[in-house]
Amino acid sequence: MLEPRFESALALRGEPTTTYVSMREITTRGMIDLRGLTSDRKFMAAAKAVLGFDLPKAPRTSNSFGDVKVLWLSPDQWLVLCAREKAPSLAAEFAKATENTHALAVDVSDMRSIIRIEGEGSREVMMKGCSLDFTDADFTPGYVRRVRFAEIAALFTIVDASTIDLYVFRSYANYAWDFLLKAARKGSEVGLFNGR
Amino acid sequence: MLLVTCPVCHASGDETDFHFGGQAHVARPATSNPEGISDEQQREYLFTRINPKGLHFERVRCDRGCGKWFHAARDTMTMEFKAFYGITELPPDHVIKQAKGAWAEYFTMRMKKQK
Known part of the structure; x- marks a missing residue:
């Protein structure tokens, strides 16, 4: 019998060099x-x-x-x-x-894909996709929220001041990745969190 | 943009994080005695809705949050939310007092039943 084997939905996506935050998938x-x-x-x-x-x-x-x-x-x-x-x-x-x-x-390990967004602009990139105000005092490490991000159901946690884990359903992983590539493109910085 | 606050998880958010669920407090007549329900009663239940100008009561789901249903009292003219309350609850007294027309009749009937 064949053993079930995990294959990442984002396996073919390399770490982008065109964005002003770093993005990578967490598969472990x-x-x-x-x-x-x-x-x-x-x-x-x-x-x-x-x-x-x-x-x-x-x-x-x-x-x-x-x-x-x-x-x-x-x-x-x-x-x-x-x-x-x-x-x-x-x-x-x-x-x-x-x-x-x-x-x-x-x-439900295979239900969602996890994208780690790291960098000074990580909160700003999240704000480009949803209606939440990430400058709010509530948004401290450990904060968890389900939200409508880039028109899809998502879940995010704040890992530390400049790191956010974004959980999206597996079938939306490529879409979310594409959205992030555009939202975080170099040159599109707003600078909302510079020096914060 | 409407700002909604979920009374279950107390999350405030844009209306796109929530899902509208139609008129509140619509009771299904056939719950206990399906045979005793007339066509008129069933029709009322399925199709007849209140469409007031002013205070209205609706169901809302915290769709992208905790996923729970709750009620909202909204003014259909000013779009102002008067109250958010639990799915098994009646609105706060001061909001019930502001209800007019069909809603005032409904709440009077509910209050009598409670007594």
Whole structure:
């Protein structure tokens, strides 16, 4: 039998030299979609037992410990990030721990493509694609938000002051990459975050 | 551009981050007793909508955010949002008091039922 094999949707795209931020795809990250109710004590305890830390309850925040990170997506939905090869076993652990509760854990590592945007202009490039104000004080490292970016559904996290991870559905990866190439083309700098 | 605030995740955003879901508080008549529903009642439920000038109540989904449905009270003339409230809730009292016509009748009926 053939083993399932991961192939990146952006495998043929090299690191661009024409942009004023650096862009690269992160392919080594596994993702688990976790759903359950925060009011369900059994579920919250089970999630903590597997992760070693509490699920973030506050909107648009994330928690992490070691190489596992949990992003808040909705009052009853989280995205667990871990190493790609670890995702199936971690999803199975969640499934086992939440067996008797109304919860769901699925390995969705191949559902989204992750584009890391790095550089002083990374926030500015994001602002070119969505209606959010990235100069807002809320936008600190660890911030997570789902948003309509370049007319498609996207999710981003702020990694540090000049680094943003953009998650888009796999089938939109090439479109998002093309959009970013144009939005971040050298010479199109607005300079909004210069020296910030 | 309309600025909408989701009462579930408290995210403020442009209307394009949200999805409009039609008139609020439309109750399905056939939930408990499908046989007892007349054609007129079913027609009312499916097609008849209020189209007021002024205060209106609508459903909205936090489409690109937390994904939850909620309600919004909007003035159709000024486009001003008067309130955002949960999907299982009624609007705040001071907004109900401003309702006119068909909406005033509806909320009076709901209040009576609650008592």
